[in-house]
Amino acid sequence: RLKRSLLERLVRYCHFMQDKVLDEEITTVSSAQVAAYAELDESQVRKDLAAIGVRGTPRVGYRAADVVSTIRDRLGFDESYKAVLVGAGRLGGAIISYPGFAKYGLHIVAIVDSDPRKTGSMISGLVVQPMHRLGQIVRREQIELGILTVPRASAQVTADRLIDLEIKALWNFAPIWISVPDDVHVRNEHLSVGLADLAYHLSG
Amino acid sequence: RLKRSLLERLVRYCHFMQDKVLDEEITTVSSAQVAAYAELDESQVRKDLAAIGVRGTPRVGYRAADVVSTIRDRLGFDESYKAVLVGAGRLGGAIISYPGFAKYGLHIVAIVDSDPRKTGSMISGLVVQPMHRLGQIVRREQIELGILTVPRASAQVTADRLIDLEIKALWNFAPIWISVPDDVHVRNEHLSVGLADLAYHLSG
Numbered sequence: 483r484l485k486r487s488l489l490e491r492l493v494r495y496c497h498f499m500q501d502k503v504l505d506e507e508i509t510t511v512s513s514a515q516v517a518a519y520a521e522l523d524e525s526q527v528r529k530d531l532a533a534i535g536v537r538g539t540p541r542v543g544y545r546a547a548d549v550v551s552t553i554r555d556r557l558g559f560d561e562s563y564k565a566v567l568v569g570a571g572r573l574g575g576a577i578i579s580y581p582g583f584a585k586y587g588l589h590i591v592a593i594v595d596s597d598p599r600k601t602g603s604m605i606s607g608l609v610v611q612p613m614h615r616l617g618q619i620v621r622r623e624q625i626e627l628g629i630l631t632v633p634r635a636s637a638q639v640t641a642d643r644l645i646d647l648e649i650k651a652l653w654n655f656a657p658i659w660i661s662v663p664d665d666v667h668v669r670n671e672h673l674s675v676g677l678a679d680l681a682y683h684l685s686g
Numbered sequence: 687r688l689k690r691s692l693l694e695r696l697v698r699y700c701h702f703m704q705d706k707v708l709d710e711e712i713t714t715v716s717s718a719q720v721a722a723y724a725e726l727d728e729s730q731v732r733k734d735l736a737a738i739g740v741r742g743t744p745r746v747g748y749r750a751a752d753v754v755s756t757i758r759d760r761l762g763f764d765e766s767y768k769a770v771l772v773g774a775g776r777l778g779g780a781i782i783s784y785p786g787f788a789k790y791g792l793h794i795v796a797i798v799d800s801d802p803r804k805t806g807s808m809i810s811g812l813v814v815q816p817m818h819r820l821g822q823i824v825r826r827e828q829i830e831l832g833i834l835t836v837p838r839a840s841a842q843v844t845a846d847r848l849i850d851l852e853i854k855a856l857w858n859f860a861p862i863w864i865s866v867p868d869d870v871h872v873r874n875e876h877l878s879v880g881l882a883d884l885a886y887h888l889s890g
């Protein structure tokens with residue numbers, strides 16, 4: 483299992499190779515160029531890429547297309563996963579229309595919400611469904627990921643329902659740490675870490 | 687300067703102490719309890735707290751209130767900073783109403799947007815201002831932080847304008863890596879890292 487900090491660095495290298503290199507039609511790139519872009523030591527870049535079996539050629543560097551395809555394959559971006567988004571509010575609406583989900587193999591196939599005024603409305607091509615249909619949707623579509631954009635007070639109870647439906651992973655945006663069984667993966671996207679980072683830098 | 691990974695762990699310890707401990711009126715907590723909550727080694731917890739000068743008492747543990755006040759003080763949460771949010775769309779609206787900004791000393795004092803249909807409307811008690819007022823607002827209010835919730839295509843040009851106005855830090859939510867001079871701190875809040883983390887766990 484790759485550590486989370488390594489995963490985050492590999493995503494950045496992948497971005498660099500895709501955005502800066504393939505768009506400008508450069509075929510090879512040096513570890514120094516990647517290191518400068520990612521604000522890291524060259525030795526860290528070489529170590530990270532070696533961890534997924536990618537080696538550069540001395541004086542030539544890394545072949546960009548090879549690095550991208552190895553990272554995508556190793557991190558599972560070429561497979562396809564289905565997600566349901568719960569909570570069709572402001573943040574939910576912004577996430578549904580976020581570009582790039584498909585680049586990582588993730589497809590939001592359903593949106594549900596507890597507010598009867600929202601059900602039946604259309605967001606980015608999907609009709610908002612009522613909560614009582616959640617079970618039927620998750621089973622029929624074989625959904626593996628639940629995205630939680632509900633208020634803090636509803637996050638745990640919504641997670642519990644998805645866990646009962648044997649969801650494999652949860653992406654929680656509500657500002658609360660939800661508890662789950664060991665076999666469910668949870669990623670919390672809390673603004674509090676960003677707030678702390680900024681406060682720390684502004685206080686310096 | 688504290689490393690970012692240490693900063694993120696200290697925020698989690700602070701959450702634990704505040705949410706679990708002060709609410710339940712427990713005064714001391716052991717490194718084992720903190721480690722279990724944060725899914726880390728006990729030795730990592732002890733090392734992190736020692737890095738900011740907090741030591742536990744053998745067989746008693748850490749005094750929760752002391753840990754919270756030391757973390758808050760060391761990370762600058764008790765100071766006060768002003769922010770302007772640019773881009774009063776779905777995500778901007780969700781961020782403005784996010785609870786807890788003030789807990790980190792951050793106060794959003796102005797919202798601006800380029801869409802004439804949005805200027806003049808009210809969001810969470812603030813009137814949306816037109817872009818031509820940005821300079822005047824940043825100078826008058828002595829704003830230190832710019833929050834970018836504009837589309838990808840407008841992110842760099844918006845950042846450049848805020849840098850001209852001598853903003854100290856940028857919190858970028860648009861899915862693009864913006865370039866800034868060395869004396870400006872940028873925090874990117876990209877969903878791509880979360881997407882990669884989830885795709886990786888679903889593929890395993």
Ligand SMILES: NC(=O)c1ccc[n+]([C@@H]2O[C@H](COP(=O)([O-])OP(=O)(O)OC[C@H]3O[C@@H](n4cnc5c(N)ncnc54)[C@H](O)[C@@H]3O)[C@@H](O)[C@H]2O)c1
Nearest residue numbers: 569570571572573595596597631632633634636656671780
């Ligand atoms: N992590 C981040 O980046 C970030 C940023 C902003 C907001 N947030 C958090 O995201 C969440 C959503 O914020 P928002 O501004 O979109 O709120 P919102 O009020 O606009 O949307 C919440 C939606 O959830 C629905 N809902 C409420 N209870 C529900 C339940 N039990 N089951 C199903 N649906 C339910 C509501 O009907 C509404 O449509 C909040 O918890 C907020 O704190 C996170």
Ligand SMILES: NC(=O)c1ccc[n+]([C@@H]2O[C@H](COP(=O)([O-])OP(=O)(O)OC[C@H]3O[C@@H](n4cnc5c(N)ncnc54)[C@H](O)[C@@H]3O)[C@@H](O)[C@H]2O)c1
Nearest residue numbers: 576773774775776777799800801835836837838840860875
């Ligand atoms: N990181 C995350 O968590 C996350 C989640 C969802 C969306 N996003 C990103 O956040 C951004 C906003 O998404 P959204 O769904 O709120 O979009 P939106 O279209 O609802 O809102 C964008 C707002 O920016 C304004 N705007 C456009 N160009 C501008 C400019 N040059 N100057 C000032 N204002 C300008 C528009 O008038 C609009 O009000 C996008 O870049 C999106 O990709 C990030």
